[in-house]
Amino acid sequence: MKKCGRCSKPAVLHITELRQGEVQALHLCESCAKEYLSQSPEEQESVPAGASADAEPDLDEIDHQDCPNCGISFKEFRAGGRLGCPHDYTVFEDELLPLLENIHGETEHCGKVPKRAPDSSHRQFKLIKLRTDLRAAVEDERYEEAARIRDEIQAITTNDPVGEPREV
DSSP states (O other): OOBOSSSSSBOOEEEEEEETTEEEEEEEOHHHHHHHHHSOHHHHHSOOTTOOTTSOTTHHHHHTOBOTTTOOBHHHHHHHSOOSSTTHHHHTHHHHHHHHHHHHSOSSOOOOOOTTSOHHHHHHHHHHHHHHHHHHHHHTTOHHHHHHHHHHHHHHHTBOTTSOBOOO
16 A cells, blocks of 8 residues: 655545656555645645655556456556556556555455346355455464354255255
């Protein structure tokens, strides 16, 4: 996650401006963003502390990074707003996660499921999510949470879709 260009808090506002033909990126925390946005346009014209044309020295490097699968560069994604293939999410993960979090507030899809989908699909989706959560909990050494998730997985897998225990 990016840090504020004026202090060390996490940035919540990301502004890219063109000033005198140069691209300048500005990353601000909530309090610095309020202060910046309350300034007059003339005050904003002066380059704020922590922002300059080279505030993002790695942007050129990132822009020229290509997906080995489809060949799209991050610069092409920024220009068009569309990725080239599913592998791009992995290739550009470090750049996409903050972007997705800023836009959607989350980085994990937890949207709707078709109502006509069979119960087994819902159950299968829940099992996949629980197993992923279990792996993450074990990797992070959160063993109590891992045990709770393991028990939840066992409860789902030992019951059939209508809730009756299976014969083992």
